[in-house]
Amino acid sequence: MFFDLTEQLRIREKKSLRRIRSVVDGPQGSHVTIDHHEYLAFTSNDYLGLANHPDLVQAVCEGAQRFGVxxxxxxxxxxHFSVHHELECALAQFVEFPAALLFSTGYMANIGVITALVGREDAIFADKLNHASLNDAALLSRAAFIRYSHLDLVTLQQRLAVSRAKRKLVISDTVFSMEGDKAPISELIALCEQYHAMLLLDDAHGFGVLGKQGRGSLFLEDHNAKHSPNVVYMATLGKAAGVFGAFVAAQMDVIETLIQSARSYIYTTAAPALLSQALLASLKLIEEEDWRRQALIRNIMQLREELKSLSWRLMASETPIQPLLIGNNEQAVQLSGALRERGILVPAIRPPTVPQGTARLRISLSAAHQPQDIECLGQTLRELAAS
Structure with missing residues (x-):
C-alpha cells in the first residue's frame, strides 16, 4: 500500500535530498549539545542571542505564575489574555503602525493575511524567491498567482499595469531567507501606490536586526512604508526576538478584517500568555541593547573577510544570512557532514528550498558568536577546500 512512498523516499535519498533532524539537548546558542557532543553552531536564526537570555527566562517564569501554561x-x-493585548499594543508602537495582531507562527500569519485579503477574483504578484509560506498562502487563496523573477521590478510593473483583477496584492520577503539579500521596499511601495495594490512585506529576518533600534526593514531608509495605507507588515518573534510567534501590523481596518476573517487566527488555540510576557522583555532588550546589532555587523564583516579566498562563492548579503554557494547537492551535503565531523554545524540547503543547481551552505550568524568562532569556521572551510 505504501510502496509508492517508500520509492519516493528512496529517490529523495539517492538525490541527496533527504532531510534529517538533530535532537538538541540544552538551550539554543552559538554552541549547542547534540547526542552528548558540543558543536559550534551556525544554524540558528537567534540573531541577537536572546533565546536563552536570563531576562526572558525570568519573564516566562513570572508569566507562568500569573497566567498558567x-x-x-x-x-x-x-x-485572549491581557498580556497578549499589551504585547500587540507594544509591537504596533514599536513599528509605528496603528494596530497589530498576534499569530502563533509566521507561516500561520501569512496564510491568514493572504487568504483573508484576496480571493478568486483577485491577483497576487510574488517574487519567485519568496518564502514557502507566502507561496502556499497564495495557492490557498485561489487568487491568480503571478510570479516575477527575483527582484525584477520591471516585470512586476508590467504585470500590475495589465492586470484587471478586482483586488491586487504584492507579496515579498524583505530579507530573503536563503539568499540574505533585501527587497527594494521603497520601489515596491511606489508601484503599489501607482497601481492601487496592497503590499504584504514579510520581515521575518529583518525585525530586531535591521533599522533604528532593531525596528526592522521599514526603518532602513526614508520610504515611509509605515505610513502607507497600502502596506501590511508581518514579522516573526522566534528569530531575533528569541521566543516564538509572529505579528501583523497594518491600518485598523486591515487588522479588524483579519480578526473577522483570518482562519489561521480564528480557528486555533491562542499561544500561551507566558510567551507574550517573555516577548515584552525581549522587545525592551531589542530597543535598548544596540551593542548586539553592532556585534552582529562585526561578525558579518569578519566572516566575509575569512571566506573571500575560497573557491566557493559567498553570495552577496549584508545580513546575518550568509549563503556559501556550492552548486551540487551531494557536494553540499558532504561538506556539511565534514564540518560536523570537525564539530561545526552548518546546514546544507538543497532543492526544492532553493533552485536546482544552487545547493549551498547557509551560514547563520548571531551576536553571540565570538571572533574565534568565526575564525574557526573560516580555517576549517579553507582546509576542506584544500583537501
Missing amino acids: GAGASHMLHG
Missing part, C-alpha cells in the same frame, strides 16, 4: 482557548473564545 496554556491559553485554553482561541483568541475569540476567551483565550
Whole structure:
C-alpha cells in the first residue's frame, strides 16, 4: 500500500535530498549539545542571542505564575489574555503602525493575511524567491498567482499595469531567507501606490536586526512604508526576538478584517500568555541593547573577510544570512557532514528550498558568536577546500 512512498523516499535519498533532524539537548546558542557532543553552531536564526537570555527566562517564569501554561482557548473564545493585548499594543508602537495582531507562527500569519485579503477574483504578484509560506498562502487563496523573477521590478510593473483583477496584492520577503539579500521596499511601495495594490512585506529576518533600534526593514531608509495605507507588515518573534510567534501590523481596518476573517487566527488555540510576557522583555532588550546589532555587523564583516579566498562563492548579503554557494547537492551535503565531523554545524540547503543547481551552505550568524568562532569556521572551510 505504501510502496509508492517508500520509492519516493528512496529517490529523495539517492538525490541527496533527504532531510534529517538533530535532537538538541540544552538551550539554543552559538554552541549547542547534540547526542552528548558540543558543536559550534551556525544554524540558528537567534540573531541577537536572546533565546536563552536570563531576562526572558525570568519573564516566562513570572508569566507562568500569573497566567498558567496554556491559553485554553482561541483568541475569540476567551483565550485572549491581557498580556497578549499589551504585547500587540507594544509591537504596533514599536513599528509605528496603528494596530497589530498576534499569530502563533509566521507561516500561520501569512496564510491568514493572504487568504483573508484576496480571493478568486483577485491577483497576487510574488517574487519567485519568496518564502514557502507566502507561496502556499497564495495557492490557498485561489487568487491568480503571478510570479516575477527575483527582484525584477520591471516585470512586476508590467504585470500590475495589465492586470484587471478586482483586488491586487504584492507579496515579498524583505530579507530573503536563503539568499540574505533585501527587497527594494521603497520601489515596491511606489508601484503599489501607482497601481492601487496592497503590499504584504514579510520581515521575518529583518525585525530586531535591521533599522533604528532593531525596528526592522521599514526603518532602513526614508520610504515611509509605515505610513502607507497600502502596506501590511508581518514579522516573526522566534528569530531575533528569541521566543516564538509572529505579528501583523497594518491600518485598523486591515487588522479588524483579519480578526473577522483570518482562519489561521480564528480557528486555533491562542499561544500561551507566558510567551507574550517573555516577548515584552525581549522587545525592551531589542530597543535598548544596540551593542548586539553592532556585534552582529562585526561578525558579518569578519566572516566575509575569512571566506573571500575560497573557491566557493559567498553570495552577496549584508545580513546575518550568509549563503556559501556550492552548486551540487551531494557536494553540499558532504561538506556539511565534514564540518560536523570537525564539530561545526552548518546546514546544507538543497532543492526544492532553493533552485536546482544552487545547493549551498547557509551560514547563520548571531551576536553571540565570538571572533574565534568565526575564525574557526573560516580555517576549517579553507582546509576542506584544500583537501
